Amino acid sequence: MKSERKRVVVVGAGMAGLTAAAYLAREGFEVLLVDKNDRVGGLVSTFENNGFFFDTGPRAFINSGIIKPMLGHLGIQWDLFENVISIGIEDHLIKIRSMDDLREYQRILVQLYPENEAEIQQIITAISQISEYTRVLYEFDNPNFTDLTKDKSFIFKKLIPWTFKFLHALRKLNQYNMPMEDFLKRLTTNQSLIDIIIQHFFRKTPTHFALGYFYVYLDYFYPKGGTGALSKLIKEKFLGWGGKIELNKNIVEIVPSECKAVDSDGQAYPYDYLIWAADLKTLYRSLKVTGLEADTAARIKSESERKRSSKGAESVFILYLGVNRPPAYFRQNSGEHLFYTPSRKGLGQTNHAERIRLIENFDQFSKSEILDWLERFLELNTYEISIPALRDPTLSPEGKTGLMVSCLFDYPILEKVEKAGWYDEFKEFCETTVIRILSESIFKNLQEDILFRFSATPLTIQKVSGSSEGAITGWSFENPPPVIHTLKDIPKSVLTPIPNVYQAGQWVYSPAGVPIAMLTGWYASQNIIKRARKKPA
Structure with missing residues (x-):
């Protein structure tokens, strides 16, 4: 060569x-x-602002049997931190440390929706089964990045038997190759329950991907330095x-x-x-x-x-915060990586019929009507909250904490707002509303301790990355x-x-x-x- x-x-x-x-x-x-x-x-990317470090793109990495072995294959060594995922709904919070925590998740859902206990049992059973098939896919590192000639006994005793399990899991997962919304509607008519389970995924995500994610939560890790x-x-x-x-x-x-x-x-x-x-x-x-x-x-x-x-798929709105509270406060109240929903009601028609009408007939709505919709959308949404300093303490000044708070958001709405000439006002409203929601729920009175704030929208992502529709995961x-x-x-x-x-x-x-x-x-x-x-x- x-x-x-x-x-x-x-x-x-x-x-x-x-x-x-x-x-x-x-x-x-x-x-x-x-x-x-x-x-x-x-x-x-990871960037610095006033001594606080923030991540763009993913908040942590999923190994998927690919990233770690590939880096080893390239001769790259690096330091990693644990990245425990938490799920919060209103004042309920669990940390996902093993598949056993799926039962605690079930208990929370039953507390929130007691009239749907039998349906929740069916949903949890489906999540458990799909997660088991997902576990098989993640069980071994990708063989492309492993020198199998060094351990032939491994090939015959473990890899070949796993290959048959892998093919079996693929066939089973194919049975769940339908939109997650459609699958869950077979099991329950409670739209709020459906929303709470899936509204932090992209619309129409395949069931095998979305409901298998409970196992994927266990595969996250975070590199030193962000x-x-x-x-x-x-x-x-x-x-x-x-x-x-x-x-x-x-x-x-x-x-x-x-x-x-x-x-x-x-x-x-x-x-x-x-x-x-x-x-x-x-x-x-x-x-x-x-x-x-x-x-x-x-x-x-x-x-x-x-x-x-x-x-492209939906994009995201991201709020960056510098907060005058120690990381220990956030470790107790949220953990390093949290998917948090402040209301059990779920987005429902706010994210379906109302959102579609807004996109298709934007010019027919007044600014106040659009902001009314936006406030409901933010109050009912699910947020991914990431706190770098809870993995790597060097990523924020001593005694202070940086937060990234994000939710899925549609590019066309921001595109129309910018064309209408009030993009900055829209961003300001989003920032203020999200801070209020967090201050009234999981981080009490947070607004009193904010040192600075700024945000990124789907337009930011599109302009910086060149990604069509500001999409962060493709189509x-x-x-x-x-x-x-x-x-x-x-x-x-x-x-x-x-x-x-x-x-x-x-x-x-x-x-x-x-x-x-x-x-x-x-x-x-x-x-x-x-x-x-x-x-x-």
Whole structure:
């Protein structure tokens, strides 16, 4: 490989792009990693404000049998902290330390909805069964990143038997490949109960993914220094293997017939292979198919129409707070990573009929009507509350605590608000309302101890990351995704109809996340390595 020095351009320095670039650089390719931002990591980053450190993107990582073994495979060592998930509803709170805590969750639901006790039992039974199948999927590290030749007894005594269990679990999980809302409506008519269980997931999330998440909670971990440490560690390896990075470069044109990418300044980047690890709609908008064979151009056009007519999943509103209270207070009242719902009522029609009417007929509503809806939406929502200093004490000043409070939010609403000219007022209202809700519920009188606050919206995410609709996990589940969405086909997810171009990241497989983004980055790199080895020097 080193004699050939094939040139690879990787567009997008998020987790997928970094992973692909690192593996290719290690193999001796001439790799250039290009990103529109002034840093690597994409949605995965940790930043500092007044001595407080906050994470963007995921609040912690799910290993999924991928991240830890992959980093070991790359020779990366790092320090990890425990990340215990808590679930809170009104004044009920449990920490998830094992599957046994599912019974405590059941007890809380029965206390909140005593008239639905028998239905709750059926739901818990389903969660338990789906979680067991999920456990099988997570039981072993991905064999791609393990040297199995060193322990052949492990292969025959453990790995092969597990493979049969894995295939069995996949078949069983396929039986739950329906929207979580539809599945739960088979078991109960109580919409509030349904909402409380699922409203922190993206709409229409497959049942096998959402209800299996109780086990996934046990797979979370947090790196020393914040989630951004992950991208920094891979970046260091990549540069150590001779890779190059160009930041603040926005690729606006891909010309496959000439094997070149062009940025907004007119700078051309020639390549033998290209990996697109960024927004897929942007890729297809950037393509110039002139010079390609007619059938190739037709396939690209068809794929472009599929991608560009689909939409991303809901985005998030994120409130960042610096608080003059010690971490010990929050450890007692919430824990380091909490999914909290302040009202047992659930979002109901506020998040269904009312939200749809608002999006479709925005101009027919007055500002006060929109804010009335927004207040109800925030009061009934579920919040993901993350406190970095409760994992790594160095991430906030002594005696003080930084909080990230987020909830799912629709990009089109913020887009219309900005167009109407009162975006800042909307953000201010969201911040004030969320602080009030927390002050009246889980963190009493919190507003009295806030040192500073600021927020990010779906528009922030879209502008910073370039992610269509500000989506943080790729495509919406409300329609069939325009990408591969079965586990057995993940290796194919990186293929495109574009000559010498591969794709990777959260947009190429559904449902997505950091483990899948990194895995697709690896698959893309392996395709290039195999093709390069087959060609004569």
